[in-house]
Amino acid sequence: MCKKQGKFTYITENRPSFIGYGSVVGKKEHDGPIGKEFDEYNEDIRFGTKSYEMAESKLQELALKHALSRANIKPDNIDLIFAGDLLNQCIGSTFGLIDYNIPLSCIYGACSTMGLGLGLSSLMIDNGVLNISAVVTSSHFCSAERQYRFPLEYGNQRTPTSQWTTTAAGASILKCDSGKPYISAVTFGKVCDLGVKDANNMGAAMAPAAYSTIKAFFDDTGTGIDDYDLIFTGDLGKTGSELLYELFSKDNIDIRFKHSDCGLMMFNIKNQDVHSGGSGCGCSASILNSYIMNRMLDGTFKNILFVPTGALLSPTSSMQGKSIPSIAHLVNIRKD
Amino acid sequence: MIKENEYSVLVKKHSKPSPKPKDFIMSFVIGGLICTFGEFLFNFYASFDIKGDILKAAVPSTLIVIAAFLTGFGLYEKLAKHAGAGTLVPITGFANAICSSAIEYKNEGFIMGVGASIFKIAGPVILYGTAASIIYGIIYYLIKVLGG
Numbered sequence: 095m096c097k098k099q100g101k102f103t104y105i106t107e108n109r110p111s112f113i114g115y116g117s118v119v120g121k122k123e124h125d126g127p128i129g130k131e132f133d134e135y136n137e138d139i140r141f142g143t144k145s146y147e148m149a150e151s152k153l154q155e156l157a158l159k160h161a162l163s164r165a166n167i168k169p170d171n172i173d174l175i176f177a178g179d180l181l182n183q184c185i186g187s188t189f190g191l192i193d194y195n196i197p198l199s200c201i202y203g204a205c206s207t208m209g210l211g212l213g214l215s216s217l218m219i220d221n222g223v224l225n226i227s228a229v230v231t232s233s234h235f236c237s238a239e240r241q242y243r244f245p246l247e248y249g250n251q252r253t254p255t256s257q258w259t260t261t262a263a264g265a266s267i268l269k270c271d272s273g274k275p276y277i278s279a280v281t282f283g284k285v286c287d288l289g290v291k292d293a294n295n296m297g298a299a300m301a302p303a304a305y306s307t308i309k310a311f312f313d314d315t316g317t318g319i320d321d322y323d324l325i326f327t328g329d330l331g332k333t334g335s336e337l338l339y340e341l342f343s344k345d346n347i348d349i350r351f352k353h354s355d356c357g358l359m360m361f362n363i364k365n366q367d368v369h370s371g372g373s374g375c376g377c378s379a380s381i382l383n384s385y386i387m388n389r390m391l392d393g394t395f396k397n398i399l400f401v402p403t404g405a406l407l408s409p410t411s412s413m414q415g416k417s418i419p420s421i422a423h424l425v426n427i428r429k430d
Numbered sequence: 431m432i433k434e435n436e437y438s439v440l441v442k443k444h445s446k447p448s449p450k451p452k453d454f455i456m457s458f459v460i461g462g463l464i465c466t467f468g469e470f471l472f473n474f475y476a477s478f479d480i481k482g483d484i485l486k487a488a489v490p491s492t493l494i495v496i497a498a499f500l501t502g503f504g505l506y507e508k509l510a511k512h513a514g515a516g517t518l519v520p521i522t523g524f525a526n527a528i529c530s531s532a533i534e535y536k537n538e539g540f541i542m543g544v545g546a547s548i549f550k551i552a553g554p555v556i557l558y559g560t561a562a563s564i565i566y567g568i569i570y571y572l573i574k575v576l577g578g
Contacts, residue, residue, distance in 0.1 A: 145537045245534035247501050248551060249510020249517050249526050251453070254446035288437040298441045306431065336444040341432060 096220045096280075100314025102307075103281045110216035111274035112390075112427075113226075113267050114165025115383035118156040120235070120261030123372075123380070126361045131384040132262075133160040139236060139261065146236035147185055153232045153263035153376065154179070154190030161228065161265035161383070169194040172267065176215050177230040178207035179375055180259075181241060186232050196228070204404030205300075205329050206283070207231045208264060208379040209423030212400075215268050216277040216425065225269065232263035233374025242293070242409055255295040255333045258368035260360055264379030275390040279315065279426040283307035285406065287419040293407060297334025297357075297370055299418035300403040304330060305341040307422040308349075308401060319352050323395045326386060328378035328402030328422070329357035331371030356381040356402075378402040390429045397428050453514050460509065461516030468493055468520075490521050497522035501529040527551040 096104045117132045124135035134156055136142070141152040154177065162169060174197045179186030184200040191198055203210035211229035218224045238259035239246055268277070286306050290299040304327050312318055319325070330338055335355045342349050356378040357371035382400055389395045403422040412418075432440075471489045480488060500506040506526045510517040517523055531550050535543035549556060 240534065244551065245530040247504055247507050247526070247530035247533055249501075249507045249513075249523065249530075251448070251511060251514045253448050286431075288432070289434040290438075290441060292445075295441070295445055298445060302431065302437065333445050337440055340440050340444070344432065 095222075096217050099279075100310075102284075102310045103279055103314035104213075104217055105279050105315075106216060106220040106277060108220050108222075108270045109272060109276040109278075110219040110268045111271040111276040112387060113269045113271055113274055114161040114163075114167070114265075115267070115387045116157045116160025116162075116164060116265045117380040117384040118153050118160070118263050119376075119380055122235075122366065123260055123262050123360055126366065128359055128381070128385050131388060132380060133157075133384065146234055146240065147181060148189065150179060150181065150186040150232050150234035150237050150263075151190030153234065153261070154187055154230050154265070155193070157232070157263035157265035157380075157383070158191065158194065158228060158230050161230075161267045165267045165269075167226065167267070169196055172196045172226050172228050173224040174199060174215075174218075175228045175230060176201050176211035177228075178202050178211065179232045180204065180238050186234070186237070187230065190232070191230065203421060203423065204406050205233070205373055205375050205377065206303075206402040206404030206421050206423050207375045208382060209328070209400065209402040209425055210282070212266065212268070212277060212425045213280040213282055213423050216280060219268050219270060226267065227269075228265060228267045230263065230265040231375040231379040233259050233261070233376035235259045235261045235374075238374060252369055253294045254369055255292070255297065255331075256369045257296060257329065257331045257357060257371055257373035258361065258366075259374040260329075260357075260372040260377035260380070262360075262374070262376030262380035264376060264381070264383035266383055275387065275427050275429040277425050278428045279311070281307055281311040281314065281424040283310075283422040283424070285419045285421050287417055289417045291415070291417045293412050293418065295333060296373060296405040296418065297329075297331040298337055299405050299407075300420040300422070301330055301334045301337035301341060303420035303422040304334075304338055304401055304403045307424050308399065309345070311399070311424050311426070319347055319349055322352065322397050322399055322426075325349060325353050325399045325401060326378070326382070327353065327355045328404070329371065329373040330355050330403060331357045331373065332363065333370045334403075359385070386427075390427065393429070395429070397426070400425050400427055456512050457514045457516035459516065460513035461519060464493070464516070464520045464522055493520070493522050494525040497525035498529045501526045502533065506530075524552055524555065527555075
């Protein structure tokens with residue numbers, strides 16, 4: 095049974111562990127600095143489907159397929175999937191996971207969805223509500239452009255602070271187990287809004303959310319930056335990461351040397367023309383379920399914080415002139 | 431937590447601004463080249479003894495068709511990335527706005543997809559362009575009537 099510690103943090107007791115993980119990406123992501131880490135990629139941006147939305151669904155289906163084969167279990171062994179994406183009504187998840195015939199709970203936390211899903215899943219497993227559970231999230235550059243911005247062929251200029259939505263999906267399968275990397279603590283974030291209105295500067299909008307959640311976790315657990323190998327934020331990009339350093343420097347904490355941002359890891363930001371870096375639900379999810387998990391298993395990392403961040407805007411709220419509320423959820427992943 | 435106004439100072443400090451001088455020069459050069467090409471077309475058609483209204487319609491029509499093709503092949507967006515307003519302001523930008531929407535919404539069908547969304551970007555230009563021309567027309571009419 096998990097117990098609450100401090101104001102926002104839950105400590106698990108029964109080691110909800112990553113028994114399977116999988117990742118699928120598009121070609122641009124495969125061409126990036128860590129492209130070889132992913133299980134599968136496709137030259138075809140539509141993944142053999144007729145639309146970008148269905149391509150995103152395909153990404154989720156394939157990511158879960160890889161996770162299942164690593165876990166060496168069948169779909170009906172899974173009690174419940176937590177899944178999410180950036181599309182209206184979560185169609186990336188519903189259409190992608192329909193054929194597995196597993197109970198599904200669609201969740202939304204924008205690009206923080208993987209953290210939210212892992213948090214919910216691990217606590218339910220820890221408390222014995224679920225035996226095996228999966229978490230899947232995805233994003234697709236083209237479907238996100240359609241959802242939030244302009245048609246793909248429309249000629250417009252991107253600002254230096256804008257980010258590139260990653261075409262990727264990641265899936266994790268959790269179960270109480272020993273010997274595998276496990277989630278030892280979860281901190282759910284609060285919605286933060288410091289008045290950033292520029293939808294082309296989401297890193298700036300999300301940095302305060304990352305700061306707030308990491309700070310809450312440190313306060314609740316009485317730990318500090320030196321206790322962890324690395325902190326992985328989701329997709330703050332270059333601008334957001336620098337702002338996160340500024341926010342921590344006000345507390346006299348330097349996290350620079352213990353911080354990696356999945357949005358900055360995904361692409362070569364100089365040569366791949368992604369401006370401030372990658373973004374999207376699939377960005378942190380695919381990196382967690384490839385690069386990070388591979389290194390947890392080989393012992394490179396033993397104790398990390400995974401903190402994906404989400405910008406909770408919609409095209410409607412942006413058009414109505416609202417600022418961008420953001421959220422970050424934290425999971426502490428350990429390997430003994 | 432930091433105050434909103436304090437944070438906005440930090441955001442400004444770390445958010446790299448758009449390279450304005452470069453953007454201005456590129457838009458001037460590429461936009462200028464498109465217009466020069468239009469002039470070339472004008473003289474080219476005129477050399478075939480095409481005159482008056484037909485000549486005035488032939489030049490933009492040709493530019494629109496070329497922009498539509500470039501949009502379809504995904505080349506216009508590559509040019510626009512560097513040209514900015516240089517590809518947005520000429521009539522080719524209008525063609526790009528309509529064609530890119532048409533391609534984008536094809537999957538949703540020809541009625542509620544292409545039909546309903548083709549003017550999604552160009553719509554404001556059409557609406558306010560028409561409205562402005564009506565106001566201009568009324569002013570012109572009043573000046574003519576009152577001024578004799």
